[in-house]
């Protein structure tokens with residue numbers, strides 16, 4: 334899927350190939366009339382073939398790019414491109430000089446319409462979304478209102494297609510904001526209801542956010558942090574930005590310094606750029622000094638202590654890392670008492686116990702953790718037939734072991 338998307342986005346790069354080849358082929362074919370003996374003309378059949386191939390590719394990538402988009406220019410650009418390609422194929426087969434006129438006209442038309450579709454050089458990158466990880470960083474208009482308009486309104490209210498003379502893509506041109514609320518809140522059957530023509534209406538949440546924005550004066554730049562949100566509004570925004578679905582993203586922790594941890598063999602990385610949440614792996618020589626982790630104990634969400642010489646008594650400290658989501662304890666000399674010392678890791682979703690000495694009591698303890706989803710148990714004391722039976726009783730937790 335991502336590959337196809339990329340191919341679509343790369344349409345603008347691909348189209349330069351047919352443009353170059355077709356232009357060259359047309360010019361050389363013209364020159365051929367003057368001087369049919371020119372030596373470079375032996376390349377001409379190859380250039381025509383390359384031009385055709387490149388055109389087919391451009392049409393294909395163009396289709397991927399234009400999915401879910403509409404517009405008159407796009408419509409004509411698409412068909413001009415398709416007929417151009419058909420023209421090229423036909424010319425390859427019949428070599429009819431008459432077709433060259435047809436090809437030339439469509440060639441110019443396709444390029445002209447295509448270039449009018451693209452605005453700005455950063456086109457390839459416009460889809461990059463800002464990742465919202467905390468409500469405080471949300472710009473109300475940019476991050477919430479614009480995406481709503483984009484999803485439900487831009488198709489009819491943008492430059493070049495501003496139905497009712499309304500262009501919603503530009504804040505300065507929006508005009509009467511109350512009208513936006515009125516139109517979107519009408520009964521669906523009302524003739525002034527927006528979005529028009531039976532297009533998907535705003536969701537309850539989108540309606541509430543739009544109303545709220547207009548209610549506070551439709552500001553262009555206001556961060557949610559600057560507004561006094563009621564608990565209800567807060568959870569409305571959290572659900573809009575899907576912060577409620579990814580508990581990782583809604584964790585609110587203060588970052589602490591951790592440079593000295595690196596000196597002690599811990600490889601530490603934020604889980605994404607600028608996050609306070611950390612992925613920690615011990616790569617040092619000898620046993621890790623786990624006490625050091627206490628300084629970042631709320632920040633560690635992934636911890637990899639595989640093959641680091643851990644003993645049961647070390648796990649008490651690991652149990653204090655309350656925001657751990659994933660924990661790798663594989664290839665250590667640990668057994669049931671150590672696992673009990675982990676206590677109630679309330680966020681833990683995944684634990685790896687490959688090549689450890691744990692058995693049924695440890696497994697039983699782990700399966701009671703509220704968020705646990707996956708437990709790796711290869712080469713433990715737990716026999717596969719036993720794990721088979723446990724897995725049957727608990728279909729929502731995956732146990733991973735040799736079968």
Ligand code: HEC
Pocket residue numbers: 482485486487488489490496497498499512513516517524525527528529530532535
């Ligand atoms: C399918 C096309 C279409 C979509 C999608 C659409 N509109 Fe419209 N809109 C129209 C047309 C056509 C008119 C002009 C006719 C009318 O005023 O009802 C219009 C008019 C309006 C007007 C009145 C403009 C004025 O000043 O008279 C507003 C406000 C409006 N739309 C808001 C919206 C909002 C908000 C959305 C997204 C939730 C939206 N529209 C989505 C087609 C659409």
